Amino acid sequence: MAVALLVAAGRGERLCASGPKAFVTVAGRPLYAWSLDALRAAPSVSEVVVAVPEGVEAPGGVAGGASRSESVRNALAAAPAAEDVVLVHDAARPLVTVELIEACVAGLEGFDAVVAATPVTDTVKEAVDGIVSRTLDRRALWSVQTPQVFRRPMLERVLSQPAEVLAAATDDAGLVEAFGGRVGIVPAPPENLKVTTPVDLRLAELLLRRRDANHVGGVDGTHIS
C-alpha cells in the first residue's frame, strides 16, 4: 500500500485565473477534486494528503511550500509513517486514472522511484539566443508527468536538502537521479495532460465531461463523442 501526496499549492500564474490553479472550476468541480477522487478510488492507496496554498481549506489539507518540492516535503511530513511507498501527484493533472496509479505503484519493484511518462512526439532542439546548437535523439526522450512513486526513505533523504536545491527541481524524481537513485519509466496515456495554460484548461474540460458522460450516462443526459 502507498500513501499519496496531492500537490495543489501552486499559484498557476500561467493560467491567468483569479485564484490558485488547483481550485479553478473545471467540468463543474475544483481542478484538484478530479485527481483526489482517482487517488481515493485506487486500491493500493491507503490515504491522501493534499498540499494546499496558505489560507485555503481542503479535506486532508496541509499548507504547501514556496516551491513544488517544498510542498511535497510538507505533505510527506504529515503522512502516516506506516506506509513505505509514497506516491506524488500534481493536482494540475486531473485526468489521471486508477489504472495509471496502480501501474505506477506496481512498477516500483526494482527501482528507487518510477515516473509516469509519454514518448516525446516533437523533435526537440537545444537553442541559445534563438540559434540551434543541437538536435536531440527523439527515440530516447520521454515527457515526464505524475504520478511519481518513491521508496519513502529515499524521498525523505532528497527532500531534506536546502530550500534552494528543492526550488531548482522541476520534479522529485530528478532529485533522486541526482542522488544516484535508479528511476524507472511507466508509460502513461496521452490524456494525462497538465493544465498550465487556458488552452489546456479547455481541453481538460472537454475530456473530463466526456469521461463523466461515459461513466454516468451523461452529465445532462447527452453524450459527447
Ligand code: C5P
Ligand atoms: O507549476 P506547475 O504546474 O509545474 O506545478 C505542478 C504542481 O505542483 C501543481 O499541481 C501545483 O499546484 C503544485 N505546486 C505546489 N506548490 C508550489 C508550486 C506548485 O503544490 N509551491
